[in-house]
Amino acid sequence: MASVLPYRPKQGEIPTSPGVYRFRDAEGRILYVGKAKNLRARLSNYFAPLHTLHERTRRMVTTASSVEWTVVGSDVEALQLEYMWIQEFTPPFNVRYKDDKSYPYMAITLADEAPRVIVTRNRRIKGAKYFGPYPKIWAVHDVIDLMIKVFPIRTCSDSSYKKAMATGRPCFPGQIGRCGGPCSMKVTVQEHRAVVDDFIAFMSGSDQRFTRTLTARMKEAAAAMDYESAAGYRDKLQAIEAVLGKSALVLPDDTDADLFGIAEDELAAAVQHFIVRGGRVRGVRATTIEKEIDITGAELVDQVIQRTYGDAAPADIPKQVLVPSLPDDADELEQWLRTKRGRNVSIQVAQRGGKADLMRTATMNAQQALILHKTRRTSDYVARTQALTDLQEALGLAEAPLRIECYDVSHLSGTNVVASMVVFEDGLPRKDQYRTFGIAETTDDTDSIHQVLVRRLAYLDRPEEQPEAVPVATASDPSAALEDGDVVTTRRRPRFAYPPQLLVVDGGQPQVAAAARALEDAGHTEIALCGIAKRLEEVWLPGEDYPVILPRTSEALYLLQRLRDEAHRFAITHQRKRRKRDITSVLSEVPGLGEARIKALLRHFGSVTALRQATPEEIEELPGIGPKLATSVHEHLASR
Secondary structure, X not given: OOOOOOOOOOOOOOOOOOEEEEXXXXXXXXXXXXXXXXXXXXXXXXXXXXXXXXXXXXXXXXXXXXXXXXEOOXXXXXHHHHHHHHHHHOOHHHHHHOOOOOOOXXXXXXXXXXXXEEEEOOOOOOOEEEEOOOOOHHHHHHHHHHHHHHOOOEOOOHHHHHHHHHHXXXXXXXXXXXXXXXXXXXXXXXHHHHHHHHHHHHHOOOHHHHHHHHHHHHHHHHHOOOHHHHHHHHHHHHHHHHHOOOOOOEOXXXXXXXXXXXXXXXXXXXXXXXXXXXOEEEEEEEEEEEOOXXXXXXXXXXXXXXXXXXXXXXXXXXXXXXXXXOOOOHHHHHHHHHHHHOOOOEEEEOOOHHHHHHHHHHHHHHHHHHHHHHHHHXXXXXXXXXXXXXXXXXXXXXXXXXXXXXXXXXXXXXXXXXXXXXXXXXXXXXXXXXXXXXXXXXXXXXXXXXXXXXXXXXXXXXXXXXXXXXXXXXXXXXXXXXXXXXXXXXXXXXXXXXXXXXXEEEOOHHHHHHHHHHHHHHOOOOOEEEEEEOOOOEEEOOOOOXXXXXXXXXXXXXXXXXXXXXXXXXXXXXXXXXXXXXHHHHHHOOOOOOHHHHHHHHHHHOOHHHHHHOOHHHHHOOOOXXXXXXXXXXXXXXXX
C-alpha cells in the first residue's frame, strides 16, 4: 500500500475558508461528505500517514480516487450544505462513520401535555414531529440552543416536569432560563402549546410567513396601544434576525433555479453551477474553460448556457437561470430554453437578497477553482517542461530559462513606491528568494524599474562570499572554543548573486526599454529580457516594434502570467504592510499613545485617511482617549 495517496492535493491548493468536502471513488460516486471551518486544516488529517488513521477512515481514503470541496460564506452554511448533501447522496462512509447507528433527529413530543424538544435517534415516538436528520449530534444541540432563545419551549425531562408541576417549584433548566414550559410557572399549558406551534411552523420552512405574522401582530398591538405586547413581538423579530440570520444556501421553497458563478482571467475561466431545487442546493458542477480567443463576460455566459443546456432533458432545465451578467442575446436564449423545456424560462441577474448571496458564494468557489487550475497547470512537471521549452523558442533563447526573475512596481497615487522581485526556478516559485525594494524618489514606473534593476544587478558583480565556518556547539558549553573532535560545518549566507537566465517586467514597450537600459548600464546584456502587457497578454522584447503573440492555450503564456500575477501580489502585500507600519510608527511618536490605543484608533476609524480627517472631538469619543491626548494625535497627524 502506497504511503502517499495519489490524489492528495498539493500544498497550498486547499483554501482555508469554511466549506464542505466530498470524497469520490473512480466511478464518481460520493463516498463521504464532511464540513470544516478550515478546509485545509481538516483535509490534512485525511492525508496523514495511513498507518495513523482509524481503520474506517483508512478504508475510505484508499477507496476514494479524488477529493473536492465547495467554499461557503460561513460555518452555518457549511452545516446546512453538508446536511443537504448527506440526504441527497446518502454516502456509504458517512453511515458507517456513525457506527451503524441512525442519524440524530430533533423531535417535538406533541403527544405530551406540554410538548418538549429533544434529540433522539428513535423515529417511533408516538405523536412526535421530527426535523432532520442531522449529520452530527452536536449540530442538533446547537440548533436547539439557538431556537429556544426565540421560541422558549420545554427542554426538561418528563420526570422533572411532573415533579415541578406537583411541587410548584420550577425545574432546574426553568430556574436558569433554559426551559420555557409550564413548569417554569411563566406560561400556561395552552400558551406553551401556542409557542410550540410557532416553533414547528418556523422549522418547517415557514419562516417568511411567520415573520409576516409577527410583524402584523406587532402593528396591531401598537395600534391598540398595547405597547408591552408590541415590544415583545418586536424583540422576537429582532432575535430571529440576530440568531438565525439569512443563509445564502436556503431560498424560498418554490425556488427552482440554476445559478452560475464565473471567475475568469485573460486565458481561462472557471464556472460553478449551483443546482437549486425546492429552495435548496441539490448539486454543484464545476467546469474550467480554456479561452481560445478574448471574449467578454457576457459572451462567456452565452457559451456556458448553450453548452449546459444543449443536450439537456426538459426536466433538467429550471424555470430560472441566474447569471452574473446578461448576454446580448438573452431574449433569444430564453426562447430557446422555453422551447426545450416546454414551459416558461427566465434568465436574470441576481441583484439582491438570498439569490445575490448565493451568487457571491458561487463566484467565490469559481475563483478558488480558477486559482487551483492555474496552480496545478504551472506546477505539473510535463506542463512546466513544455512551458520552458515554448518560452525558449518564442524568445529565441539559446537554452531554456531555468531561473526567471519577475519585477513589478506598486504605488499609492504616486507615493509610497515599492517594487517586488519574485523568482521561479524550473517553473516553480522560490519564495525564500523573493525580495522587495523601497524606492525613495522616482519620476514614473519606468524610472522605478530602472532603479530597481540597477540595484539588483549590482549584486552579480560582487566577489563571491567565502564559506563561513560554523562549529556545532556542545550541550555542556555552547560557547566553548573549538577542540579536537568538534564538528565543523560550512554554510553560505543566502544572497542573490546567482544570475537569472530571463528577466520579466510587468508592462509593455516603455518598461522593457527601461529594463534594457539597466542591463546595458550594468554590463549584463547576456541576460534575456521580456515584458508582459496585461491588456492583451502581449510579450514584448527589447528593441522590437511589435510584440510576440503566444497562443492563448500556450503553457509559456500561463507561466509568464503566473510570474506577473505573483510579482503583483507580492508587491501589493508588501506595500500594505509598509503603509500600516508607517502610520503605526507615526502614531507611536505621540506621548501617551501606546500600542493598544494605536490599534484601537485604526480599528475605530477604519482607515488612515479617516483618522487624519477626524476632529479632536471625534478622536476623543474613543474610550481611553481624553481631550488632551486627542488634541495631540490630531496635531501630530496634521503636521506630518
